[in-house]
Amino acid sequence: MVPGEAEPTEEASGAPGSSRRNPADDRRKTRVIFIVYLLAALDVSWMFLQFSVTPYLAKKMGFDTLWFGYLQTLVGMFQLLGGPLFGRFADLFGARVALSVSCSATVAFFLLLAASRVPAMLFLHKVPTLLMHVFPSCQMVVADLSEPEKRADALAKLGLCFGVGMIAGSTLGGHLTTRYGEAFTACVGAAGSAFSLLLVLMFVPENTKDGTAAPDAGTNQKSVFSLGEITRLMTFPGVARTFIVKTVAGFPSGIFQVMFSIIALEFFQLLPEQNGYLMAYFGVVQMVVQGGVIGRLTTRFSEEKLLLLSIGVSAVVGLAQALMLTVFHFCLIVVPLMFSLSTFNVITNSMLTNSVPPSDTGTMLGLCASVQSLTRTLGPTAGGFLYLNYGVSSIGLIQFVVNAVVFVYLLQRFVTNKEKRS
Template sequence: MNPTTETDPETSKPAGSAQGTDQRKKTRVIYVVYLIAALDITWMFLQFSVTPYLAKKLGFDTLWFGYLQTMVGVIQLLGGPMFGRFADLFGARLALSLACSSTVVFFLLLAVADHPAMLFIHKLPTVFMHVLPASQMVVADLSEPEKRAEALSKLGLCFGIGMIAGSTLGGLLITRYGETFTACVGAAGSLFSLILVLNFIPKSTKSQASTAQTQDKKKSVFSLGEIVRLMKYPGVTPTFLVKIISGLPSGIFQVMFSIIALEFFKLEPQQNGYLMAYFGVVQMLMQGLVIGRLTARFSDHALLLTSIGGSALVGLAQANMQNVFQFCIIVVPMMFSLSVFGVITDSMLTKSVPSSDTGTMMGLCASVQSLLRTIAPTVGGFLYVNYGISSIGSIEFIVNTCVFGYMLRRHLRRSTEHQD
C-alpha cells in the first residue's frame, strides 16, 4: 500500500473511497426522495381536482368551501411543528412512512365522501400529511450548506412535475370516471409511495454528531421550548415574519384559485386541469433552469428582495386582469416570485440552525404555510364575495410593496453602518 494513502480506521479502506461511497449513497437517497415528493404532489393535485367539484355537488358555497380549507390549515398548523420534531427524534423513514400512510387514509375517506360532513372528516389525516417538509429535511440533511438552495430548488422541480401530472390526470379521470374512482387512484398511488419509503429511505439521514445531539435532548414530540430556542438563533425570527407577512396575500390567491377558476374564469374540470398543468410547466422551468443559476450568482438577501418586489408587481397585474389569457401571462412572473421566495426563505432558515434541528425547522416552515391557509380562505372568501377578485391582487401589491420598502431601507442602513 502506498504509505501516503489515508485509510478509514473502521474499514481499512482508502478514506477517499469510503467518502465516495458514502456520497453516492446520499445522492441515491436524495433522488428517491425527489421521486417520492413528485408522486406526493401528483396525488395532492389529483385531490385538488376532486374537492371543489365534489363540494359543489354536495351543496357547498364559496364561504363553506373557505371554511373547509381553513380547517385543513388549522389541522396542519398544529401538526407541522410536532411532525418536524417527530422526524428529528425518530428518523426520516418513520416520519415519511407516517405521512404516506396518512395520505392513503385521506384518499380512502375522500372516496366514500357522500355527505358534507364527510368532506370535513376526510381532512383529519392531514395532521400527519407532511411528505414535502420531511423530504426537505432529508435533502437539507444530506446536502452541503453552500449547495442547499439548489438542492431544495429541485424539490420545487418535483413540485412542478407533480402539478402537471396530478392536474392533468385528475381532470381526465374525473371527466371519464368520476370523483370516487379518482380518489381511489390517489389512495393506490400513496400506497406505492409508502412502499418506496420502506425500501429505500434509511432510518436516519442525520450525521452521527447530530444524532447524538438529538438524543441528548428531551424526547418530547411537541416542545414549545424547542420552538422558542430555534427562534432565538440570529436571523430566524425576522425571516419568519417576512415569510408570513409577504406570503399571506399570495396565499389568499392560491387558496381561492379553485373558486376563481370555477366562477370567474368558468373553467370545466378538464380545462382547469390543463391550466394547472401549465402552472407546473412554468414552475419546472423556473426551478430547473433559473433558480439554481441565480443562487450561484446572487446572495440570498438580493434574491429575497427580488422575489418580494416581483410579488408586488404580480399583485398589481392580478388586480387588473379580465380573462384567463391575461392570467396565463401573469403566471410566469408569479411562479418565479413564489419559487424564489420559497426556496430562499427555507434555505436561509435551515442554515440558521444546527443540522440536528432541520426537521423541526422544516415543520415550522410548513406551519407558516398552514397558518396562511388557515387565514387565507376566510379572508379570501370575504374579499371575493364582497369586493371581487381585484381586491385580492390589490392587497398583494400593497403588502409586498411595504415589505420591500422596509427590507430595502434596512439593508441600506446596514450597509451605511458597515461603511462607517
C-alpha cells in the same frame, strides 16, 4: 449532477477538521436524494389527483360554497397544528419513520375518501391530514443531505418535482374521475400512496442527519410536544426576522392563491377544461423556474439579494393583478408570479434551515409549512371579504402595498449592513 453531491475539493479530501467525505458516501446521498425527489413528485401527484375527487363528491352531497370553505379551512387547521409538531417528530425519530407515518396517513386519507357517502365522512377523511407531511419531510431530507451552499438549489429541484406532480396528478385525476368515478380514483390514490410507502421502507435510511446532529441523551429532546423546544429556534440569529418576513410578505400572495378557483370561475369565467389548461401552464412555468432558473441564480447572487428580488417582483405582480382585466393578462403575469413565489419560498426555507443546527432542520421546515397552513386557514375568509366587497383588484393592491413596504425595509437593512462591512 443531482443536488447534494459535493464536488471533490482539497479541503474535503484531506484537510484537518474536514467532514471526511468519500465517494461512496456521496453516491449514497445522491441515491437517497433521487428517491426523495421521486417521492415528492408522487405525493404531489396523489394530492392533485384528490382535487379532481373532493369537489365533485361535495357537490353530489349538496355542499354549497360556504360548507366547502369549511372543509378546506379544516384542512388548514390540521396542517397548521401538525406542521411544527411533525417537523420536530422527524428530527427526533428520523426520516424513514417520519415519511412512513406520512405515507400511511395518506393511504388512510384516500381510503376514507373512497368510502365517503355522507357529509360527515367527507369531513372525517380530512383527519389524517394532521400527519400528512410528505413534502416537508422530503425537504428535511434534502436539507440534511445537501451542502449549505447548495441547499437553495437542492430545495428548488423539489419545486420541479411539484410541477411534475401538478401536471401528472391533475391529468390522471381528471381522466379517472370522468371514466371510472370518484371512488375508483380515490382507490388509485391509496394504491399510489402505498407504493410511496414501499419506496420509503426500501430506500430511505433511518436517519439522514450527521452524527454530530444527534440529540444529546439525558435532555428533554424526546418531547415532541415541547413548545419551548419548537419556539427556541426563533432565538437563533436572524431566524425571527426572516420568519416574520416570510409570513408577512407571503400572506397577500397566499390569499390570491386560495381564491384563485373562485377568480377563475367568476372573474375569468373559465370552463373546467380551460381551467385545467391554465393549471398545466402553471405547472410548466414552475418546472422551468425551479428547475432551470433558481439554481443558476443561487450560484451567482447571495440569498439576501435573491430575497430582495423576489419581494420586489411580488410587489410589481400585485400591482399587475390589480390592473388585469382578462385571462390573457393573467397569463402574462403568471411568469413573474411563479418566479417570485418560487424564489421567495426556496430562499426563505434555505436561509431559515441554514440558520439553525442540523438537528433542528425538520422542526424549522415544519414551522415554514405552518405559514402556508395559516394562509389556507385565514385566507378564504380574508380573500372572500375582499373579493365580495372590493373586487379582485383589492387583493392585488394589498399585495403591492405589503410587499413594497417589506422591500423598502429589507433594502435599508441590506444597504446598512453593506456599509458596515465596507
